[in-house]
Amino acid sequence: xxxxxxxxxxxxxxxxxxxxxxxxxxxxxxxxxxxxxxxxxxxxxxxxxxxxxxxxxxxxxxxxxxxxxxxxxxxxxxxxxxxxxxxxxxxxxxxxxxxxxxxxxxxxxxxxxxxxxxxxxxxxxxxxxxxxxxxxxxxxxxxxxxxxxxxxxxxxxxxxxxxxxxxxxxxxxxxxxxxxxxxxxxxxxxxxxxxxxxxxxxxxxxxxxxxxxxxxxxxxxxxxxxxxxxxxxxxxxxxxxxxxxxxxxxxxxxxxxxxxxxxxxxxxxxxxxxxxxxxxxxxxxxxxxxxxxxxxxxxxxxxxxxxxxxxxxxxxxxxxxxxxxxxxxxxxxxxxxxxxxxxxxxxxxxxxxxxxxxxxxxxxxxxxxx
Amino acid sequence: xxxxxxxxxxxxxxxxxxxxxxxxxxxxxxxxxxxxxxxxxxxxxxxxxxxxxxxxxxxxxxxxxxxxxxxxxxxxxxxxxxxxxxxxxxxxxxxxxxxxxxxxxxxxxxxxxxxxxxxxxxxxxxxxxxxx
Numbered sequence: 001x002x003x004x005x006x007x008x009x010x011x012x013x014x015x016x017x018x019x020x021x022x023x024x025x026x027x028x029x030x031x032x033x034x035x036x037x038x039x040x041x042x043x044x045x046x047x048x049x050x051x052x053x054x055x056x057x058x059x060x061x062x063x064x065x066x067x068x069x070x071x072x073x074x075x076x077x078x079x080x081x082x083x084x085x086x087x088x089x090x091x092x093x094x095x096x097x098x099x100x101x102x103x104x105x106x107x108x109x110x111x112x113x114x115x116x117x118x119x120x121x122x123x124x125x126x127x128x129x130x131x132x133x134x135x136x137x138x139x140x141x142x143x144x145x146x147x148x149x150x151x152x153x154x155x156x157x158x159x160x161x162x163x164x165x166x167x168x169x170x171x172x173x174x175x176x177x178x179x180x181x182x183x184x185x186x187x188x189x190x191x192x193x194x195x196x197x198x199x200x201x202x203x204x205x206x207x208x209x210x211x212x213x214x215x216x217x218x219x220x221x222x223x224x225x226x227x228x229x230x231x232x233x234x235x236x237x238x239x240x241x242x243x244x245x246x247x248x249x250x251x252x253x254x255x256x257x258x259x260x261x262x263x264x265x266x267x268x269x270x271x272x273x274x275x276x277x278x279x280x281x282x283x284x285x286x287x288x289x290x291x292x293x294x295x296x297x298x299x300x301x302x303x304x305x306x307x308x309x310x311x312x313x314x315x316x317x318x319x320x321x322x323x324x325x326x327x328x329x330x331x332x333x334x335x336x337x338x339x340x341x342x343x344x345x346x347x348x349x350x351x352x353x354x355x356x357x358x359x360x361x362x363x364x365x366x367x368x369x370x
Numbered sequence: 371x372x373x374x375x376x377x378x379x380x381x382x383x384x385x386x387x388x389x390x391x392x393x394x395x396x397x398x399x400x401x402x403x404x405x406x407x408x409x410x411x412x413x414x415x416x417x418x419x420x421x422x423x424x425x426x427x428x429x430x431x432x433x434x435x436x437x438x439x440x441x442x443x444x445x446x447x448x449x450x451x452x453x454x455x456x457x458x459x460x461x462x463x464x465x466x467x468x469x470x471x472x473x474x475x476x477x478x479x480x481x482x483x484x485x486x487x488x489x490x491x492x493x494x495x496x497x498x499x500x501x502x
Contacts, residue, residue, distance in 0.1 A: 292413070
């Protein structure tokens with residue numbers, strides 16, 4: 001199994017380790033619920049070194065990404081991030097990833113850990129096929145990533161950088177000194193809280209982790225594992241590639257239609273236009289259990305006695321104190337409030353289709369109105 | 371660090387405990403070691419009263435945030451009581467696995483099955499090995 005630069009740190013903290021896509025990663029340090037609550041109430045620190053990073057530069061870097069990705073990058077500014085999907089010719093999702101624009105024709109792509117190699121092969125093949133003049137570099141191994149998420153994240157991080165973080169807006173990033181390193185700091189994340197994704201040389205990551213933990217201790221910063229990462233993102237209605245998106249699913253069938261920009265040509269556009277014409281038959285929706293029973297990945301979904309789909313993600317949500325999930329079901333039953341059931345160990349447990357996200361953090365602007 | 375495994379009861383290799391109440395019934399739960407491995411128990415599925423189980427068959431289900439675990443009947447018998455407190459407070463198992471976190475009471479069919487279970491010392495030894 002592969003190890004991140006923080007492996008020894010996790011062991012020293014007593015983390016329970018699991019195999020996540022070939023990586024030895026911490027699933028929890030003390031308790032998933034504690035780490036989840038800490039992130040919502042103060043802050044959580046996550047080792048995300050396993051994700052992939054690619055540098056794309058050169059005279060036709062924009063042309064490559066503009067074709068490879070579903071999102072229109074034409075008006076992307078320096079220091080701005082865009083979420084996009086990477087599609088096959090038939091419109092099927094290969095990965096969801098973020099595109100960081102450093103400068104004109106200079107980008108960093110951030111990919112899921114499990115799809116890193118596949119994304120790399122796909123994009124480099126595209127570049128070759130189309131003879132585009134740009135260089136691609138897989139900088140994943142030399143790039144470490146830590147996520148710092150929660151209402152106290154800014155305060156904690158600010159103590160370690162001269163850059164004024166209050167001026168960094170959501171889905172923007174900067175390159176700034178952090179402790180004694182240069183880092184890319186973005187205001188983004190996978191938890192539904194305010195927070196940052198921090199990219200720094202892999203060799204400096206464990207030192208950075210220690211500094212952040214030390215700095216944040218006083219206000220309740222806790223190391224948080226993949227268990228909490230999953231309950232947090234699910235509450236926030238965020239998707240997990242490889243679990244909520246598998247096989248040949250298209251962005252039209254999951255809540256990613258907004259990532260499609262038909263006003264440009266891109267890989268998979270024709271197939272999506274066709275699907276839009278014929279209409280989708282299945283849809284990924286949110287669900288909430290009514291009464292007892294927890295929906296889990298792989299459990300079947302029913303409407304009356306008819307099997308209509310399957311749960312892709314499900315858990316007991318610590319902040320909401322109820323069981324929630326995502327399910328891929330027949331589009332006929334996808335309207336919010338539709339009553340459905342989930343087969344939990346052969347017992348039909350009642351549930352309801354609900355809108356996502358399940359949880360939305362209170363914004364500062366709302367707090368001050370009270 | 372797990373709490374001490376009480377010597378007044380028996381154990382299984384699947385980390386269940388069974389306490390003989392002296393009236394032909396056994397109370398069953400999971401050990402402190404088991405709850406520590408699961409952490410965060412959020413749901414317990416209890417069997418219906420009167421259900422008959424064979425030794426080794428699942429008699430209850432304990433769910434943590436991340437996982438679903440069967441609780442296996444250490445002996446054969448009939449369910450005569452269940453800890454209904456676990457319906458609203460599943461975390462009782464985390465807090466007091468050997469006491470308030472008991473799960474099921476069975477009327478024992480075959481006392482020999484109970485005698486064949488591990489005693490506290492044997493279970494301690496098993497845990498030692500597992501951790502090495």
